[in-house]
Amino acid sequence: MKTHYTRPLDLRSGRVxxxxxxxxxxxxxxxxxxxxxxxxxxxxxxxxxxxxxxAPAPGERLVMATDGHVVSPLFFxxxxxxxxxxxGTVNDLAVMGARPLYLSAxxxxxxGYPLADLKRIVDSMAAASRAAGVPVVTGDTKVVxxxxxxxxxxxxxxxxxxxxxxxxxxxRARPGDVVLVSGSMGDHGMAILAVRESxxxxxxxxxxxxxxxxxxxxxxxxxxxxxxxxxxxxxxxGLATTLNEIxxxxxxxxxxxxxxxxxxxxxxxACELLGLDPLYLANEGKxxxxxxxxxxxxxxxxxxxxxxxxxxxxIGTVVEDAHHFVQLATPLGGQRMLDWxxxxxxxxxx
Amino acid sequence: MKTHYTRPLDLRSGRVxxxxxxxxxxxxxxxxxxxxxxxxxxxxxxxxxxxxxxAPAPGERLVMATDGHVVSPLFFxxxxxxxxxxxGTVNDLAVMGARPLYLSAxxxxxxGYPLADLKRIVDSMAAASRAAGVPVVTGDTKVVxxxxxxxxxxxxxxxxxxxxxxxxxxxRARPGDVVLVSGSMGDHGMAILAVRESxxxxxxxxxxxxxxxxxxxxxxxxxxxxxxxxxxxxxxxGLATTLNEIxxxxxxxxxxxxxxxxxxxxxxxACELLGLDPLYLANEGKxxxxxxxxxxxxxxxxxxxxxxxxxxxxIGTVVEDAHHFVQLATPLGGQRMLDWxxxxxxxxxx
Numbered sequence: 268m269k270t271h272y273t274r275p276l277d278l279r280s281g282r283v284x285x286x287x288x289x290x291x292x293x294x295x296x297x298x299x300x301x302x303x304x305x306x307x308x309x310x311x312x313x314x315x316x317x318x319x320x321x322a323p324a325p326g327e328r329l330v331m332a333t334d335g336h337v338v339s340p341l342f343f344x345x346x347x348x349x350x351x352x353x354x355g356t357v358n359d360l361a362v363m364g365a366r367p368l369y370l371s372a373x374x375x376x377x378x379g380y381p382l383a384d385l386k387r388i389v390d391s392m393a394a395a396s397r398a399a400g401v402p403v404v405t406g407d408t409k410v411v412x413x414x415x416x417x418x419x420x421x422x423x424x425x426x427x428x429x430x431x432x433x434x435x436x437x438x439r440a441r442p443g444d445v446v447l448v449s450g451s452m453g454d455h456g457m458a459i460l461a462v463r464e465s466x467x468x469x470x471x472x473x474x475x476x477x478x479x480x481x482x483x484x485x486x487x488x489x490x491x492x493x494x495x496x497x498x499x500x501x502x503x504x505g506l507a508t509t510l511n512e513i514x515x516x517x518x519x520x521x522x523x524x525x526x527x528x529x530x531x532x533x534x535x536x537a538c539e540l541l542g543l544d545p546l547y548l549a550n551e552g553k554x555x556x557x558x559x560x561x562x563x564x565x566x567x568x569x570x571x572x573x574x575x576x577x578x579x580x581x582i583g584t585v586v587e588d589a590h591h592f593v594q595l596a597t598p599l600g601g602q603r604m605l606d607w608x609x610x611x612x613x614x615x616x617x
Numbered sequence: 618m619k620t621h622y623t624r625p626l627d628l629r630s631g632r633v634x635x636x637x638x639x640x641x642x643x644x645x646x647x648x649x650x651x652x653x654x655x656x657x658x659x660x661x662x663x664x665x666x667x668x669x670x671x672a673p674a675p676g677e678r679l680v681m682a683t684d685g686h687v688v689s690p691l692f693f694x695x696x697x698x699x700x701x702x703x704x705g706t707v708n709d710l711a712v713m714g715a716r717p718l719y720l721s722a723x724x725x726x727x728x729g730y731p732l733a734d735l736k737r738i739v740d741s742m743a744a745a746s747r748a749a750g751v752p753v754v755t756g757d758t759k760v761v762x763x764x765x766x767x768x769x770x771x772x773x774x775x776x777x778x779x780x781x782x783x784x785x786x787x788x789r790a791r792p793g794d795v796v797l798v799s800g801s802m803g804d805h806g807m808a809i810l811a812v813r814e815s816x817x818x819x820x821x822x823x824x825x826x827x828x829x830x831x832x833x834x835x836x837x838x839x840x841x842x843x844x845x846x847x848x849x850x851x852x853x854x855g856l857a858t859t860l861n862e863i864x865x866x867x868x869x870x871x872x873x874x875x876x877x878x879x880x881x882x883x884x885x886x887a888c889e890l891l892g893l894d895p896l897y898l899a900n901e902g903k904x905x906x907x908x909x910x911x912x913x914x915x916x917x918x919x920x921x922x923x924x925x926x927x928x929x930x931x932i933g934t935v936v937e938d939a940h941h942f943v944q945l946a947t948p949l950g951g952q953r954m955l956d957w958x959x960x961x962x963x964x965x966x967x
Contacts, residue, residue: 288687288965290853290899291958295862314866315786316709316849317682319779322673329679332667333721333774335759337638359666371683373772375725407772409685411965415767422723422757422772424683429669436665499666503640512645516664549640608641615638615761 276300281382288376288410301386302406305393310369310404318404320369323428330427332359337420339615341388343462345455345474346551348421349392354476354551355502355617356425357399361480362498362554364435364487365427370396372406372423377416388419399478401425432492437516439496444585445563446521449482449554449570450475450578451529452506456548457537459616464541472533477552482575486556489569494562499555502617504608505547509555510593511607520588523605526598527582546595547608549616557585626650631732638726638760651736652756655743660719660754668754670719673778680777682709687770689965691738693812695805695824696901698771699742704826704901705852705967706775707749711830712848712904714785714837715777720746722756722773727766738769749828751775782842787866789846794935795913796871799832799904799920800825800928801879802856806898807887809966814891822883827902832925836906839919844912849905852967854958855897859905860943861957870938873955876948877932896945897958899966907935 276296286293303311310318323329336352346354353370360367372392376385396403454475461472479500486495497517501509506528510521530538530545538545552575558566563581570576586594593605626646636643653661660668673679686702696704703720710717722742726735746753808824810816829850836845847867851859856878860871880888880895888895902925908916913931920926936944943955 285964289958289963291858294853295957313786315713317680317713317715317775317777319713319784320679320681322677322679322778325675327672329670329672329719329776330667331670331719331721331755331774331776333723333755333772334757335723335725335772337725337759337761363665363667363669365667369679369681371681371774373683373685373723373774375685375687375770375772405681405683407684409687409965411687411767411770414764417761417765420725420761420770422683422685422725422774424681424721424723424772424774425667426679426681426776427667428672434669436663503644508641607645608639613639614635615759 276382278382278386283376283378283380283382283385283410285378285410288408294408297408301389305389306403308402308404310402320404326431327428330360330363330365330429332356333424334359335420335422336617337615338617339417340462341418343474344458344471346476347388347391348419349388350395351476351551351617352421352423353392353395353399354478356423357401357478357480358500360425360427361483362500363429364433364498365429367401367425367427367480369404369426370401370423372403372421374408375416375420376408376410377418378410378413380418385419435495435498437497437513440513440517440519440557440585442519442585442587443560444496444557445560445581446583447556447558447566447570447579447581449576451531452550453530453534453545453548455551456613456616457534461537466537468533470533472537475550475552477575479552479554482554482573485569485573486566489565490558490562494559495556497557501550501553501555503549505549507546507605508608510605513557514591514593518591520586520591521583521593522586523583523593523595525595527580529578529580546605551617626732628732628736633726633728633730633732633735633760635728635760638758644758647758651739655739656753658752658754660752670754676781677778680710680713680715680779682706683774684709685770685772686967687965688967689767690812691768693824694808694821696826697738697741698769699738700745701826701901701967702771702773703742703745703749704828706773707751707828707830708850710775710777711833712850713779714783714848715779717751717775717777717830719754719776720751720773722753722771724758725766725770726758726760727768728760728763730768735769785845785848787847787863790863790867790869790907790935792869792935792937793910794846794907795910795931796933797906797908797916797920797929797931799926801881802900803880803884803895803898805901806963806966807884811887816887818883820883822887825900825902827925829902829904832904832923835919835923836916839915840908840912844909845906847907851900851903851905853899855899857896857955858958860955863907864941864943868941870936870941871933871943872936873933873943873945875945877930879928879930896955901967
């Protein structure tokens with residue numbers, strides 16, 4: 268493809284301007300010199316209004332998931348909006364039981380945003396996409412005036428293939444099932460908060476942002492598909508909100524052992540300082556699995572054998588409860604209700 | 618599903634608040650009482666992190682397209698951001714030759730935006746989706762602080778099924794092919810500008826926003842698939858930019874008869890007033906088709922027989938040109954180059 272631009276995009280000191288979203292030559296240049304170069308793959312290279320893709324194997328169903336990313340700040344310990352956008356959507360597909368196949372990315376940029384920072388985000392997004400093995404096959408870029416956006420928003424959509432025998436879902440939890448988590452709770456939420464509030468700790472709290480599809484495949488490799496009742500990634504609203512969603516969908520209750528829920532001491536301490544509960548903080552690389560009781564040991568072993576699940580734990584069970592409450596058994600023998608997140612939200616955590 | 622909310626969402630005088638994007642009970646309520654009700658379909662009703670969908674028929678490929686919508690103002694004659702978001706993505710799929718199957722919608726809302734206006738947008742989006750027969754199967758909602766967004770942004774992604782025999786693409790135009798348009802140029806762009814600039818005309822200029830997949834199917838029903846070389850919807854940058862893209866992709870040039878390009882007199886007059894060229898203004902319901910010369914008459918007849926193509930016209934031909942220029946033959950016998958859009962862009966037209 269011959270380029271017609273008199274000079275290359277200034278990725279060192281240039282800034283996003285309204286032309287980059289107007290659909291003309293400047294848009295074409297931004298796409299060619301930044302996006303297409305970073306995400307380089309044959310589908311994106313087709314250069315049409317969308318991407319033509321091989322369909323899933325016969326017998327497989329499609330899964331589609333979408334996420335808008337508005338995290339603030341855009342860069343944080345352990346990641347940035349680019350890698351987070353890939354992980355968030357890959358994980359939505361993974362917890363449906365699907366093998367993630369393709370991603371799309373829609374960028375809404377604010378006029379004046381430094382192109383160098385945009386390049387860092389796009390490069391990070393491309394690296395996360397390559398590491399996950401899930402290409403960004405099509406995209407779109409829009410620009411809004413200064414003061415009508417906030418640097419960079421990224422909406423990602425993913426397509427996955429769901430094997431016939433898999434059907435995890437919130438409604439499938441049943442009394443007696445075991446609730447597992449793949450690791451410590453609250454790392455992502457606290458990493459974002461720590462940056463926002465300029466909290467200084469002995470060692471940095473890092474986001475757990477990671478792609479979970481490998482961990483999910485490890486679980487399916489170790490268990491009968493039927494034994495995997497529910498998979499979820501506890502993002503906004505944290506573990507507490509996700510467990511309440513599952514309880515509502517299944518019409519059952521849950522009993523969770525507070526002492527069994529892994530939380531980094533650093534996160535625990537920061538939560539005490541800020542008056543927050545780590546069970547309501549967002550995670551971006553943790554899996555909740557509700558599994559059949561007879562498969563719980565195998566599931567825990569499979570999670571622990573995977574690098575992203577080395578701190579996996581069994582945290583409770585599904586119980587009969589007409590009110591579908593999530594009850595938390597405290598270390599001192601007490602009991603409290605783990606309600607939905609309400610009151611003070613943590614905005615723009617993802 | 619039992620609801621836990623003490624009072625229903627106030628869709629008359631309520632406003633978007635940060636809680637609606639925090640992932641807790643307020644988000645669940647917004648989804649249940651606004652989005653799920655408006656878009657009502659079995660896939661969205663699954664209520665999981667994504668939608669499980671039937672795959673395309675055997676032999677069909679997938680097509681994926683995405684678009685961010687940031688149009689300003691959000692409501693305009695002939696549509697709003699909601700219907701536009703559906704049409705924009707349906708059209709991206711249609712011009713790939715695909716039958717659109719599913720849409721996802723990612724909403725980025727600004728704190729304080731009136732829920733009543735959001736409901737109008739969502740209802741309009743749902744109506745457009747139903748009219749097109751393409752359901753919104755999954756979605757996401759985020760909220761940003763006042764002054765960090767602009768009311769409502771919507772990123773839509775579509776999945777379509779591409780029959781084996783279809784392969785339209787910008788690279789397939791070849792010298793001798795005929796260039797058709799399905800109707801008048803510039804209506805959408807001028808409708809938006811007229812609202813922005815508070816221009817008053819004898820009769821209102823309306824956006825042409827419409828879903829083009831029916832028109833595309835009519836073309837495939839009338840022509841051998843092979844004869845349909847390129848399909849495009851000339852959105853941002855208008856006809857001129859789209860023709861230049863096709864010229865670049867195919868390595869050919871184009872000769873367009875200016876007098877043959879349909880433009881509403883109202884749009885023409887407004888363009889003269891504002892010093893704009895209708896060939897650079899966005900369209901949201903118009904098709905460009907490049908077809909084999911022997912099929913041009915049949916193609917034109919098929920377009921004209923469809924309600925969205927009654928003003929279809931043959932506007933020029935693809936020619937050999939090593940520089941792949943788009944030349945415009947003017948009514949007075951002159952010739953001018955129809956270059957890419959550059960200079961003053963029209964921001965936030967879609």
